[in-house]
Amino acid sequence: MKISKLVGKRVKENPSGATLKSHILLLRAGFIKQVGAGIFSLLPPAQKVNLKIQNIIREEMNAIGGQEVLFPVVMPRELWDLSGRYSSIKSEMIRFKDRNNHDMLLGMTHEEAAVHMMMNTATSHEDLPCMIYQIQTKFRDEARPRGGLIRAREFTMKDAYSFHTTQEDLDNYYKKVLDAYIRIYKRIGFRKFVVVEGDNGIMGGKISHEFMAVTDVGEDYLVICPECHYSSNREVAVSVKEENDHTVVGGMQEVFTGNAHTIEEVCAFLETDEKHTAKAVCYKTTDGGRLVIAFLRGDYEINESKLSKLVKSELEYVDVEEYGLCAGNIGLVGLNVPDDAYVFYDQTLKGLENFVTGANKKDFHIKNVSMSRDMKDATFVDISLVKEGEKCVHCGHTLTLTRGIEIGNIFQLGTRYTKAMGMKINMPDGTTKEPIMGCYGIGVGRALESIIEEKADDKGLVWPMTIAPWQVYFCPIRIDDDNISAISEELYKRMEKAGIDVLFDDRAISAGVKLTDSELMGVPIRVVISPKTMANTEAEVTIRETGEKLFIPINDLISELKIMIEDEINEIEKDL
């Protein structure tokens, strides 16, 4: 490919509206262009990377017996009514009517379509296990699209579905997929990623794992034990909480706290520590509008995901005054709520004594409350987020918190979909059984952008050799020189002939612009020839990632490049 013909412009300026390094660089290097909120076109270099990542995924899915299929993007409502998800998924799913006024939707995921394909197709236990997968466009109407392809509304996804007759068989296969995923991410070039226990969200099912690219700009928090390697998404992570002091000091006492409403304000006003307070966090359920009050120790944050699971509904903002409560003064003692309200006590309150909480009365709090004395019937649940420094429940070691971007996930779905849709398999003993499913997703665009977060530097993109849009950036300087021009054309042809994927910077412009572009675009190997290097009949070869420079005799250039490319791919794939 000659860069003079390449569709896409490199720009110096940081584009407005982009904050993530990866997003900025994709725009600046001419890889993507925004079409709407969370909607992008991929320009030729990005599509090349996209296809290379897809190919790695395809190879690894095929290697574990996966069979590629294609499900439709648009599906009729009836299919999703069978699973109940037409109603249960809210505004993330696009719904519309077709010309015949028929309810249709855009698939966010394809469990229903997978079961539909397998029904009456796999009928005997001999037809299982099997795994089908597709690589297809999906649209999710995200409330807050962000970071380019990291959280786009439209994206390319590999989604896979496996079917089994026994839980043991699923367990075995699930492990195979997990290993295949690790191979995929390693082959893409990831070095900083972890597998954590995941949250099942809208999928249903019990066991799940998330593959997380570790990065400071990740939206997810991960809890990791450096000792026993316990690792989990903070949404579902567990920990040993700090023990509370068991001494009771004095009786309850109502105190005026005026406009002090937040836990910080109350602590400042009463000159106490957040650890000696119990705060209330309030919501209502989106299904039914029931009030939900969660009490937890003042220095902890609520885990909305766990709370949401407890009440089996999504949660939304509530105006507590509508329920007759005093916002900013809600407390454990003397709380008066509707009969159908949920009230939960987090485990961080266990054994808490001598603490401050709201008085359920405007402008007042209560001091010297004691769980053991004043709330002795309370039962405790786990609804607080894990904090840095807490202990691992498995080994007691101190936990660390880090951030990550979810680049893949795998789920054990159980029989949630096969049961709902009535898919049955004839078993050897004459009975029938609903198959047990697993499902396995990889966001291709998100992987593409996350690897940039891991590898890019302040000069621009840095592509691993396995997925780079081109392997070599061939950059002759002074191409207006007839001699350089002729040698360049010749070398370019020889590189192409040798099967090297090369981008030839054939522009007669300043060396500075060309070298800067080569760094911005992140092609792994740059080859420069100029009147100066040609005086020694050699080329200057630079490794983008390390900056390492070599001078290679022109006669050995092609064969040396082939070896360097091969070595680099072997290095990336060495531990598979």
Next chain:
Amino acid sequence: MKISKLVGKRVKENPSGATLKSHILLLRAGFIKQVGAGIFSLLPPAQKVNLKIQNIIREEMNAIGGQEVLFPVVMPRELWDLSGRYSSIKSEMIRFKDRNNHDMLLGMTHEEAAVHMMMNTATSHEDLPCMIYQIQTKFRDEARPRGGLIRAREFTMKDAYSFHTTQEDLDNYYKKVLDAYIRIYKRIGFRKFVVVEGDNGIMGGKISHEFMAVTDVGEDYLVICPECHYSSNREVAVSVKEENDHTVVGGMQEVFTGNAHTIEEVCAFLETDEKHTAKAVCYKTTDGGRLVIAFLRGDYEINESKLSKLVKSELEYVDVEEYGLCAGNIGLVGLNVPDDAYVFYDQTLKGLENFVTGANKKDFHIKNVSMSRDMKDATFVDISLVKEGEKCVHCGHTLTLTRGIEIGNIFQLGTRYTKAMGMKINMPDGTTKEPIMGCYGIGVGRALESIIEEKADDKGLVWPMTIAPWQVYFCPIRIDDDNISAISEELYKRMEKAGIDVLFDDRAISAGVKLTDSELMGVPIRVVISPKTMANTEAEVTIRETGEKLFIPINDLISELKIMIEDEINEIEKDL
């Protein structure tokens, strides 16, 4: 691939609702499954064919300098407002609102997205020409989905867009694409296809060509001159019409025709020939509801496409009584229509004398009408469909009519989109210019199914070697025999190792079912071993398309198969 693990069931019975051979066979052979009206899932064999066709397309597009990109399926309305197509395309396009109440649509084609990508990307004449293409899912809300993938609502399409500074440059490139398309269809295996002048429909622009798979079940009619190779879609075809008799016989005479309203009824009633009548065909425009009356000789059919272009609007059914006209008695003489009505006279009326037409009066027609005497101010247009037996306007030879399925199309778009969207290119002389565009489409699924229409026989599918899901169907008989089983496993491994794409029928079932399945699935080469063939240490090799049988010594089998596969691919691609 072992067939025992393959997802998909072969069935004997013809599926209900399918009428086309190709559609029936895809369902029976376990290649596709219907999810909704005009919406299908592709099972593994169909997806394999799909990817192989895509690959051929990709190679040929890259070979003419195409750069692969990816446009979004979902686009915001604003982009399509720029071209005016958000309003002008009617119910074929899916529109919906996102969670922020923003108008969105599903792209049926991507001219707007292509210009959006190129704007501010190509700014100088040096950036052109260029061609970008994608292979992506599209959704068109067809009123009458039919024939499986032939006219599906959701389908995979390759769409390409080229940009040029001069018409001459577009003309040259357009020719290159046309040649690339011919290579693509040949490589897919088509032998019966023609290139015809096409109708531009919703695309705008002037010159276009359609690639038509010739088949009796095609929806389109093609007009072909066997002499000079003029070929055209009947919607835009031209011909030399039969000359009319120039003798005038007698004066006009009103005659009672009662309930005779259709041209057949009137001719029967008056004992005259359709060639001696002028009929009226009436519509109203969808834009503005203006009345449209087209008069043509009674034995001709209206060409709605040409009529629609004349009035620059789509046409719909009209109740002529609402305009004060007598349905069934409309005629040329004494016609009284609103001022804004369109009245056209087809060229088949030129020189027509002594004919019957409606009297514009209930239950009456007029005899002995003369164009030269009674309608001497009439001007003629071409709005009748070409009939078999008419003459070629280029060489005078008799034209033939045939039917076809449109498997691709190419258009010269001109500046319709670049002008509307304000894309400009800096020219060498300091001026700016809107680039001239071409666009080029191939429906992948339609090609997949059309090749079946061409090649399948009464035993089942017949895949060309270049796109076959597998190259070899390996079918051991009596696999329950330990010896056969061991040899089979060994041969299967050797085939796979040799890079042969093989489907291994490892089922211990009757020979009949296995052989029937192999024919139904259409794999080009079948290899049978059985105790009988092994007695001679040979395999029976059958060519699916011809039924030709060979016996090959087991020791030569792998190398012979490699040669046969290679030869078959060379045979398909020989004339490129």
